[in-house]
Amino acid sequence: MVRLGFQSTAGFPAARSVRAAFALFLVWNPLVAQDALAEPANCPRPAIVSRAAWSAAPPVGERMRLQVPKSIVIHHTGVESHPHLPLEKKLRDLQLYSQRPGRENGRPKRALGDMPYHFFIGYDGRIGEGRGLEFAGDTRTNYNPSDKIQIAVEGDFTNEQPQAEQLKALQALLCWLRVKYAIADNDVRTHRDLADTSCPGKNLLSTLPGVKRPGQ
Numbered sequence: 001m002v003r004l005g006f007q008s009t010a011g012f013p014a015a016r017s018v019r020a021a022f023a024l025f026l027v028w029n030p031l032v033a034q035d036a037l038a039e040p041a042n043c044p045r046p047a048i049v050s051r052a053a054w055s056a057a058p059p060v061g062e063r064m065r066l067q068v069p070k071s072i073v074i075h076h077t078g079v080e081s082h083p084h085l086p087l088e089k090k091l092r093d094l095q096l097y098s099q100r101p102g103r104e105n106g107r108p109k110r111a112l113g114d115m116p117y118h119f120f121i122g123y124d125g126r127i128g129e130g131r132g133l134e135f136a137g138d139t140r141t142n143y144n145p146s147d148k149i150q151i152a153v154e155g156d157f158t159n160e161q162p163q164a165e166q167l168k169a170l171q172a173l174l175c176w177l178r179v180k181y182a183i184a185d186n187d188v189r190t191h192r193d194l195a196d197t198s199c200p201g202k203n204l205l206s207t208l209p210g211v212k213r214p215g216q
Contacts, residue, residue: 043175048119049128054088057095059132063113067136070147071187072177074170074208075117076200081155087122090154091130094120098138112138116145117152119173125165127173141195149177157201167207 082090094115101111113131116138120128130150131137137150151173153166177183190208191199200208 043172043179045176046127046169046172049087049091049126051129054091054128056091057099059114059135060099060111061113063111064131065136065146066134067146067148069133069149069177069181070183071189072149072151072174072183073145073189073191073194074200074204075150075152075191076157076204077152077154078199078201079156081123081160083123087120087124087126087128090122091115091120091128094130104140109140117150119149119151121151121153121166121169121173123154123163123166125163125169127169139195141191141197143194149181149183153200153204155201155204157204158198160201160203162204162207 094117098112098115102109114135115130117130118133118137120130122128130152133149137145137148139145151170153162153170155162155166174188178188190205191197192205
């Protein structure tokens with residue numbers, strides 16, 4: 001997880017879709033998860049605010065790495081949510097912060113090719129399109145983000161509670177992505193499963209019983 005002004009960032013991946021007649025998908029009941037076999041029609045693409053709609057800047061190609069998505073990682077932004085700001089501004093601010101070098105927590109911060117996440121779920125449950133899925137995400141923690149789809153949920157869920165709209169959006173996004181890329185239950189993880197971090201926060205983690213916890 002990396003601090004990005006009003007929020008933080010971690011790593012992300014993406015890429016070519018894998019066709020499947022039947023694939024595992026995750027059904028969320030915000031606090032209960034279960035596996036089921038379903039056709040893609042049961043998990044339609046949720047409404048997503050496109051990069052064009054939030055006026056994204058072009059990615060910096062030489063800072064990006066190609067990938068093929070094979071798993072999903074869930075994050076929180078790690079800072080207090082901002083319900084008064086529109087999702088489009090949050091996405092622009094996050095990308096601008098990510099693409100600029102500087103300092104973070106007293107240490108040098110390298111410039112990324114784009115925002116580190118592939119999807120960003122705002123306070124109101126709207127989903128924003130981040131880095132292209134054909135590109136691996138970026139992280140400032142010690143794990144390899146290649147082949148992973150990075151999803152960030154706005155908020156510091158060590159202290160805040162996720163909104164019902166955010167959980168509903170996460171449910172729909174996970175369902176669609178799991179069918180589209182044939183991602184199994186044990187390949188849906190949280191940031192703390194992969195690195196030394198509290199992300200995505202205990203209050204979001206408690207709503208994700210289908211996501212593997214460290215040590216379990």
